[in-house]
Structure formats: C-alpha cells, structure tokens
Amino acid sequence: MNIYDIIFYIFALATVGSAFMVVTTRNIVHAAFYLLLTFFGVTGIYVLLTADFVAIVQLVVYVGGILILLIFGVMLTNKITNVQIKTGSLQLFPAAIGVGLFAGILVSALLNTEWKTAAGEAPKTTLNGLGFLLMNEYIIVFEVLGVLLLVALVGAASIARK
Amino acid sequence: MLHVGLNHFLIVSSLLFCLGIFGVVTRRNAVMVLMGIELILNAANINFIAFARYGNFGLQGQIIALFVIVLAAAEAAIALAIVLNIYKIFSTVNVDEIDTLKD
Missing domain, CATH: 1.20.120.1200 (NADH-ubiquinone/plastoquinone oxidoreductase chain 6, subunit NuoJ)
Incomplete structure (x- = not known):
C-alpha cells in the first residue's frame, strides 16, 4: 500500500x-x-x-x-x-431498496469482469495531445459544441427573463 | 485487492452514479434533482477517464470527458432557467406539486 x-x-x-x-x-x-x-x-x-x-x-x-x-x-x-430552505424527500424506502439492488448488481458485475487492462506510460502532460486532438480529429465536435454553448446561453437568458 | 487498479475507480463511479439516481428519484426540490444529475454526469466522466488511463486508448476518453463537462454546463444553465420560470408560474419548485397535466 x-x-x-x-x-x-x-x-x-x-x-x-x-x-x-x-x-x-x-x-x-x-x-x-x-x-x-x-x-x-x-x-x-x-x-x-x-x-x-x-x-x-x-x-x-x-x-x-x-x-x-x-x-x-x-x-x-x-x-x-x-x-422553505428545507426540502423533503419522496419514496425513500422503495428508492433505497431499488438503488441498493442496482448498486450491488453493478459492483458485482464489475468485480466479476476480467478487464483487458494495458495501462500505458503515464504522460507527463496531456495538454499537448488534447490540443492536437481538439484541433484535428475532433474539430467539428469542438465547433458544434461552441455553437451549442452559445445557443444554450441565449436560450437560457430568453427563457429566464420571460 | 488493496492495490488500486481500474476496478477501484469503476466502483467509485458506480457508487456515485447510484447516489445520483437516488437523489433524482427521492428529492422534491427541482434544484436538488439537478444536483443528482450532476453527480450522474461526474460518475460517467470518471468512467471515461479511468478507461482512457487503463485501456491504453490515448487521450480520446479525456476529450469525451471534456465534451461531457461542456454539455453539463449548458444543461445546468437551461435547467436553472426552466426552474426559475416554474417558480414564477407555480411559486413552488417541488416537482411533486407541479402536476397540472394530471387533471
């Protein structure tokens, strides 16, 4: 350890x-x-x-x-x-049972799976590689996300001030 | 088992995901539901980055995690605007009291 x-x-x-x-x-x-x-x-x-x-x-x-x-x-x-700053909860027990069962299934499935891990060398810095990926392979996603952020900003402002 | 590997990160993220689901399902206040959604998105991000580190995929997982963070920011802004509008109309943000579609 x-x-x-x-x-x-x-x-x-x-x-x-x-x-x-x-x-x-x-x-x-x-x-x-x-x-x-x-x-x-x-x-x-x-x-x-x-x-x-x-x-x-x-x-x-x-x-x-x-x-x-x-x-x-x-x-x-x-x-x-x-x-009013307090908030209530609904259906605590059914939700706890359901989520607990789900968590148990998830964790046991994770533990029983043989992951094919091949941890490479840890890079010194990821900035260089991320910049190249963003400007080459993912340039369209990058631009679309920029437009999406602008639309979300304008939309949020116009929804909130109505 | 004590030595930290991929499984440890995956278990942390799955616990975070389940807690987020629990928050979304049980909370009455709409802002608290949003907090649960943020927990879920964080859990997904941990998975992306853990597989990027241990699966030898290069930096692709980190790129997707960045995109998820951008989408989470946009989602939070829109959702907060909707919650403000709901508060203006119903003067409550408890999601169980906003049931005008029911009758």
Whole structure:
C-alpha cells in the first residue's frame, strides 16, 4: 500500500461520503456545499488518473460555474427567511431498496469482469495531445459544441427573463 | 485487492452514479434533482477517464470527458432557467406539486 493508494482512498471516501450527504441532507444550502466537496474529490481522482487538464477544467467549470449557478437557483427560488430552505424527500424506502439492488448488481458485475487492462506510460502532460486532438480529429465536435454553448446561453437568458 | 487498479475507480463511479439516481428519484426540490444529475454526469466522466488511463486508448476518453463537462454546463444553465420560470408560474419548485397535466 503506497502513497498513491492512500491518496486514492482519501479522495474516494471524500467523494462518495459527501455525495451521500448531498442526497440525504435536508438543507439545500448544505447539500450545495457538500456538492463542492464531491467535485473536489472527483478532481483528485482525475489527477490520480493523470488527466491534469480535465481536472483543472472540472474545478473551473463545475466549482466555479455550475455550483454557483445551482446556489443562485436555490437563492432565487426559496425564501431564505422562511423555513422553505428545507426540502423533503419522496419514496425513500422503495428508492433505497431499488438503488441498493442496482448498486450491488453493478459492483458485482464489475468485480466479476476480467478487464483487458494495458495501462500505458503515464504522460507527463496531456495538454499537448488534447490540443492536437481538439484541433484535428475532433474539430467539428469542438465547433458544434461552441455553437451549442452559445445557443444554450441565449436560450437560457430568453427563457429566464420571460 | 488493496492495490488500486481500474476496478477501484469503476466502483467509485458506480457508487456515485447510484447516489445520483437516488437523489433524482427521492428529492422534491427541482434544484436538488439537478444536483443528482450532476453527480450522474461526474460518475460517467470518471468512467471515461479511468478507461482512457487503463485501456491504453490515448487521450480520446479525456476529450469525451471534456465534451461531457461542456454539455453539463449548458444543461445546468437551461435547467436553472426552466426552474426559475416554474417558480414564477407555480411559486413552488417541488416537482411533486407541479402536476397540472394530471387533471
């Protein structure tokens, strides 16, 4: 058990534990802050998988963008001074049973599968390769995603101000 | 077993996915449902990057993960706009109370 394993277990525990708190805590604002911890844990897992650029993007986009957006959503749709900031849950037990069974099947299927792994040499940096791929093979996807982001931005603004 | 390999990452991502499903199914507040969807997308991303690392596919998995992050950002913006509109019309964001199509 070397340092890599210990760091992985710390990040995995932070990720799964805070994700559990996100879906079980009754306070929406607390859930948003636990979601922050989850995103940080996922970022650490990306770094352990030698995906440095994706990890930075995860931090910037998820923590800096999506989480702020979600907190704005909470603030705009709940009366802070009211008790409305609490949220309820529906069908807790059937959902827990179903999701638990699903998780058990998933994990046992994963453990019983012989994956053909061939871990290559860990690259020093992924930026160079990602840039080449984005500008050559995936250039059309890249452009289409740019247009999609613009459309989503304009659409979100026009939906929200109606 | 204690040595971290592909399986460990896959198990973390599947647990994250199941927790996300649980959040989507059980939460009443629409914003909390969105948080569950973000958890699911993160789980999918971990899978992509884990297979990119251990399957020797080069960087293709990381590219797809980047695209997923972009789509998640667009989805969050649109969904938040829809939730704001729903709040304006129904003055609630509880997904079980918005059932005007039912009757």
